[in-house]
Amino acid sequence: MSREIFTVGSQTVIGMVHCLPLPTTAGFDGDYQKILDHAVQDAKILEAAGVDAVxxxxxxxxxxxxxxxKTQVAALAAATMQVKxxxxxxxxxxxxxxxCEANLAIAAITGASFIRVPVFVDTVVFTDGIINPCAKKCMEMRKALGKEDIKILPDVQVKHAHMLLPYISIEQSAKEAAENGADGIIVTGTQIGEETPIDLIQRVKKVVKVPVYAGSGVKAGNIKEQLQIADGAIIGSSLKEGGILSNPISYDLVKEVLDGLNA
Structure with missing residues (x-):
């Protein structure tokens, strides 16, 4: 049994299994099995290299x-089950x-332990329009499914999006996320691969009692510093050759990052 990873001070390292483009997506190449094989391969490498979760x-x-x-939900559920x-x-x-509804449904049927929810209490603008917060829907659905053991880890003021009301502080977003049932909080830089500012992590840590995770830009050179403040890190692009998201996970790069933490 793995150690408890959703606790303050746990220095949890969570690796990302980035699925290849799913069916009906612009980048889908017609090979259904490759999606599943790629996800399983990445997950196995992450586990072998020593991450705490994926x-x-x-x-x-x-x-x-x-x-x-619906097609994407089916494909993501299949990939998650294969990884599980x-x-x-x-x-x-x-x-x-x-x-969040697809998240919880997939987690419930596959036995997944937790979900990430990018827009939980904020209202943001992104490339496809405005996204409204889903905390109420998320908490009610988890209750209705009878799966309150599934941990909910939302982002606050998530990367790749802009706050509709930019004057809302990250502290306010974090406090509202915790008050609305978040089991942990994810703080990011503004883009994939961009280091999560230490001062943002510190500011969030000061106002919540749940674990706080650095959600972008963690790599071998900064993981020790990041996890002296954050309770964990969610890592993706720095575990792939060249930082290219479609590349497979590199065992050597994962080990390099984990060695950085233990240095």
Whole structure:
């Protein structure tokens, strides 16, 4: 049994399993099995290299919409189930950009331990329009499913989006997320691969009692500093050759990052 990863001070490292473009997505190449094989391979490498958990995400589905279509939900569920059956560490799911209902449904049926919710209490503008917060829907659905053991990890003021009301502070967003049931909070830079500012992590840590995770830009050179403040890190692009998201996970790069933490 893996150690408890959703606690303050746990220095949890969560690796991203970025799915290749799913069916009906612009980048889908027609090979259904490759999506599943790629996800399982990445998850197994992450586990072998020593991460504490993985998140399965439909990262290849650009351009994103707020909600997944039925085909994407089916494909992400299949990929998550395959990963869950292939590894012995906790598995999470992120139905991006913000489909908390698909997230919870997939987690419930696959036995996933947690979900990431990019837009939980904020209202943001992104490439496909405005996304409204989903905290109420998320908490009520988890209750209705009888799956209150599924941890909910929302972002606050998430990357790749802009706050509709920019005067709202990150402290306010974080406090509202915690008050609305978040089991942990994710803080990011503004883009994939951009380092999460230490001062943002510190500001969020000061106002909430739940674990706080650095959600972008964590790599070998900064993980020790980041996790002296943050309770964990969610890492994707720095574990791939050249930082290219469609590349497979590199065992050597994962080990390099984890060695950085333990240096």
């Amino acid at each position: 998140i399965v995400e439909n990262m290849g589905d650009t351009p994103f919409s707020a909600l997944l279509n 059956n292939a590894v012995n560490i906790p598995v999470g799911v992120d139905a991006a950009f913000n489909d």
